[in-house]
């Protein structure tokens with residue numbers, strides 16, 4: 001397959017073999033420029049250009065592109081500084097009561113479950129973990145934990161450590177069958193894997209900007225099903241929580257009747273402008289096309305690792321695999337291998353004695369070949 005991006009769009013991809021999107025992706029150049037432009041303008045002009053009107057509408061275009069990304073409407077989108085922040089606000093908004101439970105897995109990224117755990121420490125609700133093995137959680141084990149007292153099923157679309165992808169439509173249907181909310185962390189998937197939030201019966205979804213969306217740290221998005229727009233009172237509130245943020249009367253809050261009610265404060269606004277650019281860029285390439293391309297790259301990597309007798313620990317079946325490939329090198333210290341690869345300018349992650357490769361849209365086949373050559377040298 002031919003490369004699908006113009007190399008000038010990701011200058012960083014020229015000077016390293018960067019296979020680490022599951023940690024931090026390279027940022028689309030247009031996003032970097034938008035952030036720098038905003039910072040410079042505010043540094044030099046204060047509120048002359050970024051005035052009250054601009055501040056009120058600063059997320060509007062991000063709402064539009066994020067909605068396109070998730071097959072949703074702009075009113076279903078809220079913007080925050082991180083996935084964890086948005087999920088925390090949601091967890092306090094839902095606040096499952098003492099007799100309720102929240103279902104997840106014990107291999108999920110901590111930020112996906114800690115916000116619920118914090119609320120559980122306060123309300124006394126139960127957190128139920130489907131047990132994973134070798135960073136794989138059987139979806140049947142998740143479904144078995146859901147009962148009539150389940151308030152929330154909260155999972156990560158793609159697991160950060162093993163690259164396992166869940167069938168969202170199946171889990172969403174199982175959650176709804178028992179009256180539970182279906183909450184998804186798409187931080188390891190959005191931008192690389194097509195997501196149809198309403199189609200998968202997702203009630204809420206959060207996603208950070210700095211991984212597969214090729215955007216910055218400091219901006220994240222949340223999707224909220226229309227039925228929840230007015231049903232939830234956000235856990236985090238501030239002057240921006242009011243329907244007219246410049247109304248500024250301190251004696252009451254009147255929330256917007258859309259997902260925007262989860263936006264509550266100032267933030268590093270340039271990051272939101274940058275994230276808007278990177279999502280738009282990925283949408284113009286096409287998420288389905290990116291999904292296929294990344295799979296092609298990881299196929300080559302998997303083949304190369306198999307040829308070298310390396311243990312691949314991520315799922316290889318079509319339904320559950322992603323472009324995240326994880327491996328153990330027999331008798332070798334994974335951290336040391338990751339460090340040696342880094343010294344050779346090949347970026348991967350080492351997590352819990354597993355090496356994680358995560359190629360993305362800006363990589364090409366020579367990156368995979370180079371990584372395999374470096375592994376041979378090591």
Ligand SMILES: Cc1ncc(COP(=O)(O)O)c(C=O)c1O
Pocket residue numbers: 022023081082083084085109111112156158160185187188207208209220
């Ligand atoms: C699945 C998942 N969710 C959330 C996060 C953290 O997101 P944020 O930094 O936006 O809070 C990570 C980071 O690795 C992650 O892998």
